[in-house]
Every structure is written in structure tokens, then in C-alpha cells.
Amino acid sequence: MTEPAAPARDGEPPGAGSAGERVAAIEAVDVSRTYQLDGVSVEALRGVSLTVQPGDYVALVGPSGSGKSTLMHLLGGLDRPTGGRLVIGGRDVNTLSPPEMAALRNETIGFVFQAFHLLPRTSAVENVALPLVYRGVSARQRRERAAAMLGRVGLGHRLDHRPNQMSGGEQQRVAIARALVTEPTVLLADEPTGNLDSVTGAAVLELLERLNAESGVALVMVTHDQEVAARAARRITMRDGVVVADSATDAHDRPLSVDHGRPETLVPAPSAEPRSVSGSGPGHPSGGSGGAAGATGRLPREVDADGPGVDRPAGAA
Amino acid sequence: MRVAEAWRVALDALRANRLRSSLTMLGVIIGVASVVLLVAIGTGTKQQVEQQVEGLGSNLLLVVPGKIEVGTAPVVSPLTLKDVDAVSRVVGDPQRVAVTVASGATARAGARSDFTTVQGVLETTPTVFTRSLARGRYLTGTDVDTSRRVAVLGDSVARTLFPDRDPLGQQVTLAGVRFRVIGVFAPLGQSLGVDRDDEVHVPVTAAQRLWGTQRVDGIAVKAPDRERIDELGERIVAELNRRHPDTEFSAVTQQQILGVLGDILGVLTGVLAAIAGISLLVGGVGVSNIMLVSVRERTREIGLRKAVGARPRDIGVQFLLEAVLLTTIGGLTGMALGVGTALLVDALSPIPAAITWWSLALAFGVSAAVGIVFGVVPAQRAGRLDPVVALRAE
Ligand SMILES: Nc1ncnc2c1ncn2[C@@H]1O[C@H](COP(=O)(O)OP(=O)(O)OP(=O)(O)O)[C@@H](O)[C@H]1O
Ligand SMILES: [Mg+2]
Numbered sequence: 001m002t003e004p005a006a007p008a009r010d011g012e013p014p015g016a017g018s019a020g021e022r023v024a025a026i027e028a029v030d031v032s033r034t035y036q037l038d039g040v041s042v043e044a045l046r047g048v049s050l051t052v053q054p055g056d057y058v059a060l061v062g063p064s065g066s067g068k069s070t071l072m073h074l075l076g077g078l079d080r081p082t083g084g085r086l087v088i089g090g091r092d093v094n095t096l097s098p099p100e101m102a103a104l105r106n107e108t109i110g111f112v113f114q115a116f117h118l119l120p121r122t123s124a125v126e127n128v129a130l131p132l133v134y135r136g137v138s139a140r141q142r143r144e145r146a147a148a149m150l151g152r153v154g155l156g157h158r159l160d161h162r163p164n165q166m167s168g169g170e171q172q173r174v175a176i177a178r179a180l181v182t183e184p185t186v187l188l189a190d191e192p193t194g195n196l197d198s199v200t201g202a203a204v205l206e207l208l209e210r211l212n213a214e215s216g217v218a219l220v221m222v223t224h225d226q227e228v229a230a231r232a233a234r235r236i237t238m239r240d241g242v243v244v245a246d247s248a249t250d251a252h253d254r255p256l257s258v259d260h261g262r263p264e265t266l267v268p269a270p271s272a273e274p275r276s277v278s279g280s281g282p283g284h285p286s287g288g289s290g291g292a293a294g295a296t297g298r299l300p301r302e303v304d305a306d307g308p309g310v311d312r313p314a315g316a317a
Numbered sequence: 318m319r320v321a322e323a324w325r326v327a328l329d330a331l332r333a334n335r336l337r338s339s340l341t342m343l344g345v346i347i348g349v350a351s352v353v354l355l356v357a358i359g360t361g362t363k364q365q366v367e368q369q370v371e372g373l374g375s376n377l378l379l380v381v382p383g384k385i386e387v388g389t390a391p392v393v394s395p396l397t398l399k400d401v402d403a404v405s406r407v408v409g410d411p412q413r414v415a416v417t418v419a420s421g422a423t424a425r426a427g428a429r430s431d432f433t434t435v436q437g438v439l440e441t442t443p444t445v446f447t448r449s450l451a452r453g454r455y456l457t458g459t460d461v462d463t464s465r466r467v468a469v470l471g472d473s474v475a476r477t478l479f480p481d482r483d484p485l486g487q488q489v490t491l492a493g494v495r496f497r498v499i500g501v502f503a504p505l506g507q508s509l510g511v512d513r514d515d516e517v518h519v520p521v522t523a524a525q526r527l528w529g530t531q532r533v534d535g536i537a538v539k540a541p542d543r544e545r546i547d548e549l550g551e552r553i554v555a556e557l558n559r560r561h562p563d564t565e566f567s568a569v570t571q572q573q574i575l576g577v578l579g580d581i582l583g584v585l586t587g588v589l590a591a592i593a594g595i596s597l598l599v600g601g602v603g604v605s606n607i608m609l610v611s612v613r614e615r616t617r618e619i620g621l622r623k624a625v626g627a628r629p630r631d632i633g634v635q636f637l638l639e640a641v642l643l644t645t646i647g648g649l650t651g652m653a654l655g656v657g658t659a660l661l662v663d664a665l666s667p668i669p670a671a672i673t674w675w676s677l678a679l680a681f682g683v684s685a686a687v688g689i690v691f692g693v694v695p696a697q698r699a700g701r702l703d704p705v706v707a708l709r710a711e
Contacts, residue, residue: 078624078704099628106626117621117708121333133322134626178625 023090025108025185025218026052026075031084032241033070044070046241047084050249054185056218057209058248059229062238068222069190071238075220076109076188077101089185106134110179110217112189112208116171118163118178124150125159128177135182149177153207169200173207180211187212189221193228319631327639330611331646338643341607344600345647345687346654349680351593353655356676358662359586361669366578369505369513370571372447376540378550380404380557380568395561396533398521401439404536407556408549415445415537418524424517425490426478433474434516435491437524445539453485453500456520464522468496472504472514491517492527507667546570594683600647601687608640608695612702619699620707633700640692641685648684652677 033045044067052058052075060068073079077088080101086093089108096104110131118127128146129137137145147159153173163171172192179187189208193201205228212219221232229235237245331338383392398416405411418437423430440456442448451472460467468489475484475498484498496519505513525531538553540546550568557566612619619632656677659670 073705076624078708099630102623102626102628102631105624111624113708117617117624119618119621121329130622131625134319134622134628134631136319139321182626 023054024051024087025054025056025089027085027087028071028075028081029085031071031074031081031086033067033074033079034082043241045074045081048238048241048243049084050236050243050246052186052218052220054218055212055216056220057212057233058218058220059232059235060220060222060238061224061226061229061235062244066238067241068238070241072188072190072220072222075186076111077105078111102134106131106182108185110182110184110187112172112175112179112187112192114191114194116163116168116175116195118171118174120163123160123162124155124166124174124177127163127174128181130178131182146177146181149181150174152180152211153177167200168196169204172196172200172204176204176207176211180215180217183215184217186218186220189219191222191224193223193225320634323631323635323638326635327642330615330639331642334611337607341603341643342600342647342650344603345597345644345684346600346651348593348595348597348600349648349651349684350655350658351596352590352683353652353672353676353680354658354662354670355589355593356586357655357659357670357672358668359582359589360673360676361659361663361671363579363582363586364671365669366582367575370575370578375571376543376546377445377571378538378540378546378553378568379570379574380536380538380550380553380566381534382561382564382566384565384567392564394532394534395564396536396557397531398533400557400560401533401536403556403560404538404553407553408538408541410541412441412444413539413541415439415441415539416521416533416535417537418521418528418530418532418534420524420528422492422517422527424474424478426484426487429478429480431474431477431515433471435524435527436516436518437521437527438518439521442518445537449503451501451503452483453498455500456518461520461522464520464526466494466496466523467499467519469500469502469518470498471502471516473512474515474517475501489517491519494527496523597683597687601644601691604640604643604688605691605695607643608636608692609698611639612636612695612699615699616702616707616710619702620704620710623702623704624708629700631700632702633696636696636699637689637692640696641688644684644688644691645681648681648687651684652680655680 028051029049031045031048032043035042035044048067048071060071062068070079074081074086075088077093077096080086080093088104091100091104093101093104119130125143125146128149129142132142132145147156150156150159153176155170155173155177158166158170158174161170163174166174172195176187176192179189187208192208193204196204208219208221209231211217221228223229235245235247236243382394382396401414401416402411405414408414416437416439419434421432422435423432424435425431438456440458440461443450443455450469453469455469456467459465468491470478470484470489478484478489479487484501487498488495489498490496502514502518507513519527521533536553538549540549547570550570554566554568558564622632623629656672659672662668663670
């Protein structure tokens, strides 16, 4: 029960659709997610297929409202698709009950959020140990493992500090330690540097990359920073709820016309006129811009799209 | 491990919102305290009445005209001293038979007066009912036979009429007729708010002459043995029925009186406790309310916990525990308050109060149950929160 991600559970052949002999950490096949909002359907994801392999380093980019966060929630088992098949750690989420989903998240997934989401009035070491509580690890072992993990993110001297006694960068490193203390197969980070200044953000990024390289945990990271995205081994670009480019599966543009893309998504995609796509996401109020260029693998310099009121690393441009 | 975490988190939440927690508990505290206090007073009163009825003397049998039932009109007694003699023959020992003919009258001594109950009695009264004197002597057979105008005063009558004098040998005027004080009773205290020392005993013959009657209101018999007390009662009633075919008579034992009084007091206590219980209910609604606030406040925490692997039940247990802790801590405080108040009332007022263990156990159980009942909805709501929505909450 407490072992992370026994892959071939339930006789489910994980990653059966993928070609390689490697067992996929996460496999999404034609996954969609439709929100019902006051009787109106919002199609946040409209048929996304992708595979995350153990040890992957994936940057997920795309304009605001394109469905990146929605996809991350699905990949992490926080949410269920409304259509398609999603297999996490060898388990089809459509067959899982809420408590089974909770156990799956605990065993295979680590989350890092833009807003840190540390528990207030709770020391760093206890924050990091939290996932182990729900795994039934004894208090002593929890503290040991959490302290060790904090050491790995460079916070061995901050064990008993509380979130309000730490800088933003330190808080995010605590959150990273919490995500990794269970030794998950996949680390999902949704704009992990979004609330940090550029220098701190770069340090956090370096830490994530180092942990990915050292421990082999797959890293899937949403970023608006094209430079960061360029550093990733693999880049997935989304627009209007579909993946328009995935550097792992296609060297060339995805044929948008046969996919679910609406006609207007055809216009800006290949030739990268970033500003022209702003607001093309389905009803996203922030109206972020850019990101479309990822489809060609080329990166226009001014493409880094700022979310509202969020600092970006200065080195991005 | 998960349960330990739930405890830790629940306690932490209460501690973090100390003022709010205390105010929420207040409803439960007041509810439990008043239940404990009222049950204590009810129990204390019942015990006191039982003691007093038992203190009347053991194996007592009261014979009165009419039926002893709630709602029946009192009957004018046809009994006379001749009937008393007949009863004495049935019992076989005149020393075991007492009578009373009672009426309200004003007692005067000098300038002082006191409205009290004058009881015409036989010299057997202290034997049949266990009563003792503080001073002087009781009535004798001769006093009764010669209708001598002598009186034995109850403690409070003696205090009222002779606050600074020895009443023995003094004159009192009862309904305009002068009597000489020959004794004063030892004090008995109060019973159900009635002053039991507010009475004057005179020979039954003198009392009858005072009021111009041959009547005797009731007969009391001290039965020789407990086993045949009911049978003796039946024989006395049969004899009286023979002598007065038009009137019904009843004989009741102490046990029956205790049973009736106990039932009445039990119902009374129950009603009072139930009324107090309503405030406990209101307290429970307050707990429910504050738990919903707590769930809303900590929505993001719930989302985070779910993200790292908390099951719906883990979250639910955590909030349910918080609610139960609120009400049980409130319940324990209320119990302490109720017990303290009860002890004070018992010590400082004439109202008796007695703490019973079952009432404390009940109060604790009820407050825990209130926590569960009123905490379950907020807890379920917390457990079912969608983690994605929860993480996005403000
Ligand atoms: N709970 C919801 N109810 C209704 N619509 C939603 C909900 N969550 C997201 N959406 C919609 O789904 C679409 C995708 O949202 P999502 O948050 O995944 O975008 P994103 O790519 O993460 O954007 P950003 O870069 O600004 O974070 C948007 O149009 C958004 O308005
Ligand atoms: Mg997002």
C-alpha cells in the first residue's frame, strides 16, 4: 500500500499504447475536460494525448487559458477527465474511487504550486512530512525523512522555521521537499517560479532540474518563460485545450486542421505572430499573450507571456 | 498515524482561534451546566423528601377518608375518637395509633402573633412519628383525657412568639383561647418549601372543643411488623367501612407515599432538564455554524492535504474531531460549572442539591453526541471538497 507506484497493478499494461519498452509514468489518450459553469460548457481540454516517461523533463507552455493547469490537475490525479483515458502509475483513473485516487496521488505524484500552499503555523519539517502522515509513516521516521529532504533542497538549517519566517524562495523549496519526500515518479510544477523574483526563481528552477537529474523523478513544469522552456529536454505546447506541439513526438508541426483546433487557431500557429493570438483561449479573462511559437520549435524573443501581476525571470527576454 | 494527525490538527485549530472556540463552547457550557444543576436540585429535593418521609418513623400507615388519587376532592372526615378506639382494637396496641385534627389559627403571645397550624393530637404522636423535643415535655394521656389547655410549640412558632424569652410556662392564645406552653419541638427544617416547624400541638380533645367539632382528620398507625403492613391496612379500612358504610377509606404506607412523591419529582426534574437541554441544542447549532466557517477558512489547507494524499475520510475525521472536541471541552467545563453551582446552592440556600454520577456521565455523553450530530455535516462537506476547487479558494 505504501510502496510508490507498483506499475503493473490490476493487470493494466501500463503504457501499452506507447512503443518503447519503458513503462510510462503517465499516459493520456484523447483526454478531455469540460467544465460546467452556470449551464455553459467550457471545454478546457479537447482531446489531449501524451505520455510522460520516468525521468522526463517536460516544459508545458501555451497562452493563458490554453488549459495547462487543467492538464496538470488531470496528470496529477487531482481531477478526472470528462472523456478519454488517463493512466497514472499504471492505474486507469476512471476505475478509481476518491480514496484510491488520494492514495495514488500520495504514492506517485508530487505537486509544486505557484502559491507554495504551505500550512501556516506549521514548521518546515512538519510541512514536508505531511504526505508521509497520510501514508502511515511513524512520527520519528517522518521527521527523519523530512529533515533529510530539507537538507537536499538546501534548507537543513531551517527545519523548525514556519512559513511566515521564511522567504518566498525558501518556502518554495520547502514545498519542493514536500513534493519529493514520498519519492514520487512524477513531479508536477505549475509555474513554480511565478511568485518569485528572477534570481530566486532561477535558483528554484536549478534545484528542480538538479533533482530531476539526480533522482530520476519526471518533471513536468508549466512555464511562461521561453528560455526556461528551451532548457527542458522536451517541450509541449498547448493552445485552446489541445496540444499543438510536442517535441518528443513530432519534429514538425502538428497538423492542426485534423485536430480539434478551431479555425482561428490555424492563423497564428506556424508563423509566430505572438501578439495576434492574445485572447484566443476560450474565455480566459487574463488575456495572456504569446506562446504560440512553440509549435514550430522556434522562439521569438519577445514571446514570454506574463500572467497578470507576476514576476518573470529577467533573463527570459 | 492518520488519527493522531487529526487530533493534532483539531487541537491546533481550537488553539489558534481561542476566543472563537470559547464563545462557541459557551452555548454548550451553559446548556450542560444548567442540566447538571437542575438534575442536582431535583435529585437533592427527592432525597430530602425521602429522608423526611422515612424520618416520620418506620412502618407507618396513614388512614384517611376518601381515595388517595390526584384530582379527587377532599372528603369531610366522618371519623371521631370512637373510630380511633376501634382502630386501636384492630391494631391491638393504642400506643401505636396517632390522630390529627388540624386547622389554621392565629397564635398570640403578648404583642406578638403568628398564623400557624394547630394540630389536635394524642400523646402517642412522638412514638408513632419520630419526633423529639428541644425543651420541656410532650402531652400526656392525662392532658388528652382532661382536655387540658397545654401546647407544644414548633421551633419557628417558638422563635416568632418568644424571640427573647423562654417559652416554657408562658401563655399563648390560640383562636382566642389561652394555652400554656409545656414544650418546644426540636427543629425539622423545610420540605418542598414548607416550614415543618410552623405548628402547634395541643390535646385532640382540647382542639375539638376549640373548634366545636367531634371530627378527626386522619389516623396514623405504626405497624408492628413490615411484612403484614398491607394486611393490617386492609383490616383497618374494613373496620372503618363497616362503621361508616357511606365513606371510602384509604390506607397508604410510607413506601407508597415515597413512590408517588418520587414520580412527581422525577417528572418535574425531567421537564426542567429537558428545558435546559434546549440551550444545549442551541449551543450545538452554534458549533455547526462555526465548523462551517472553519471549513471555509481552511479550504486551501483541505485542498493541499488532499493533493498530498489525504482521503475524504481523513479530512472528515479531522473536522468531526474538532467539533467533538469543542463540545466535549465545553461539556466538561459546563459540568464543572454545574457541579460548582450545585454545591454552592446546596451550601448557601435552603434548596438541596445532590450530584449524581449518572447525570455527569449523561451530560458528557450528550455533549459528545451534540458534537457528532452538529459536526457531521460540516465534516462531510470538508471531506467532499474538490481538491482543485479547494486549492484555488481565496
Ligand atoms: N473550474 C473551472 N470552471 C470553469 N472553467 C474553468 C475552470 N477552470 C478553468 N476553466 C477554464 O478552462 C480554461 C483553461 O484554464 P487553465 O487554468 O487550465 O489555463 P492555463 O493554461 O493554466 O492558464 P494560465 O496560463 O493563465 O494559468 C480557461 O478558459 C478557464 O477559464
Ligand atoms: Mg494555469
